């Protein structure tokens with residue numbers, strides 16, 4: 033079975049576990065063309081186990097990990113104290129296991145973070161981006177908005193995106209190579225998977241993927257929409273099929 037962990041130092045842990053469990057039902061019914069881990073004979077090829085991660089040995093049991101929303105500075109301090117920061121970096125950047133960060137989790141996965149107020153903080157990294165923390169203001173300026181996410185499939189209904197002190201990707205340091213140019217096995221670039229267009233403005237990058245590292249500014253786990261969890265579990269299955277070996281950063 034595939035073990036998917038949710039980093040449980042702080043933040044929205046239970047919500048992710050609940051939606052992951054809900055998402056598996058959709059995966060076994062093979063409803064999504066992009067995630068079809070079910071072979072023709074009808075027996076699921078993989079089963080999932082979901083678990084909270086607070087220690088390095090627990091992390092080592094995982095094939096994939098979600099870093100939830102919460103407060104990235106707090107999460108980093110706790111991770112440092114528990115001796116988890118370096119194991120997390122190894123998980124993401126050396127083992128290239130699939131990781132998804134939501135909101136504060138996206139901040140943790142960025143190589144660089146800028147804040148509107150706070151100074152530097154420790155990060156896990158893995159995504160060659162600079163995020164701007166708290167892009168849309170404080171807690172009371174939280175909002176929900178429909179977001180087009182083409183990676184969910186052609187004609188997919190907009191996603192109800194929940195933004196809470198959300199970061200945005202303000203700079204992509206290593207863009208994805210243009211198809212056809214060929215990157216000769218070099219590291220993969222960053223793919224922009226979602227742009228939020230508020231009033232005016234050119235739009236903010238709120239979903240990105242680089243190899244096995246995926247990040248969203250918003251909180252799918254605070255909705256009952258399983259589509260992104262289903263999609264991501266599909267990517268996790270894909271990575272497991274390829275023995276978890278995906279050419280990524282520095283390979």
Ligand code: GLN
Pocket residue numbers: 100101102103104105134135136137139165166196197198199
């Ligand atoms: N503003 C928080 C941070 O920078 C993220 C908020 C959230 O995860 N909802 O870590």
